[in-house]
Amino acid sequence: MCITGASGVRYGLKILEELSKNNFVYLLISDNGYVVLDREEGISRKDIKNLINENVKLINVKDISSTLASGSRLIETKGVIVAPCSMNTLANIANGVSQNLIHRICDVALKEKVPLYLLIREMPFSLIHIENMKKVALAGAIVSSASPAFYHNPKTVEDMVNFVAGKVLDFFKVKHNLYKRWKENED
Numbered sequence: 001m002c003i004t005g006a007s008g009v010r011y012g013l014k015i016l017e018e019l020s021k022n023n024f025v026y027l028l029i030s031d032n033g034y035v036v037l038d039r040e041e042g043i044s045r046k047d048i049k050n051l052i053n054e055n056v057k058l059i060n061v062k063d064i065s066s067t068l069a070s071g072s073r074l075i076e077t078k079g080v081i082v083a084p085c086s087m088n089t090l091a092n093i094a095n096g097v098s099q100n101l102i103h104r105i106c107d108v109a110l111k112e113k114v115p116l117y118l119l120i121r122e123m124p125f126s127l128i129h130i131e132n133m134k135k136v137a138l139a140g141a142i143v144s145s146a147s148p149a150f151y152h153n154p155k156t157v158e159d160m161v162n163f164v165a166g167k168v169l170d171f172f173k174v175k176h177n178l179y180k181r182w183k184e185n186e187d
């Protein structure tokens with residue numbers, strides 16, 4: 001589970017909270033991810049440990065010698081989520097450039113066919129962003145914008161965040177009750 005410096009770090013935090021209830025999770029946060037965590041959530045680098053339970057291992061994004069940088073270890077995981085995924089991280093992945101461990105893990109995920117989910121956030125998109133999305137999608141990544149729906153009648157920001165986080169978890173078949181499914185309780 002990777003958090004980068006796009007707006008919407010709370011999507012990543014919600015996914016982490018749900019995932020770590022019943023799964024072991026490696027957590028990576030880019031340097032700019034920490035900047036946005038502080039700006040949007042008031043969570044400083046030293047406070048991050050308060051969000052982590054015994055199922056979460058925080059990995060230094062500069063530790064390029066981490067076992068996760070190796071295909072033989074990454075294939076043992078169920079997949080990689082980058083949420084939120086900045087256009088910078090998207091560009092690095094799309095072009096096979098590994099400037100930190102998040103980029104390297106995504107690069108390895110693509111070559112090893114480990115499921116890779118990028119929850120990108122930017123508005124509007126330039127043609128370069130769109131080309132990069134196309135490149136990573138053709139290489140096998142799931143590319144999704146953080147797009148809350150309204151058909152489940154969200155009342156709060158948390159409802160909207162939960163919907164997006166729930167859709168990401170659906171892809172990995174992780175059970176959750178984050179949002180009411182279409183026509184749930186009407187069948």
Ligand SMILES: Cc1cc2nc3c(=O)[nH]c(=O)nc-3n(C[C@H](O)[C@H](O)[C@H](O)COP(=O)(O)O)c2cc1C
Nearest residue numbers: 004005006007030032033039086087088089121122
């Ligand atoms: C408060 C804040 C919000 C940002 N929101 C976005 C965003 O929504 N999407 C994006 O691509 N970049 C956003 N950025 C810019 C990225 O943080 C910047 O491009 C950075 O280089 C990303 O680095 P990373 O990919 O290593 O995390 C934001 C920066 C700040 C400080």
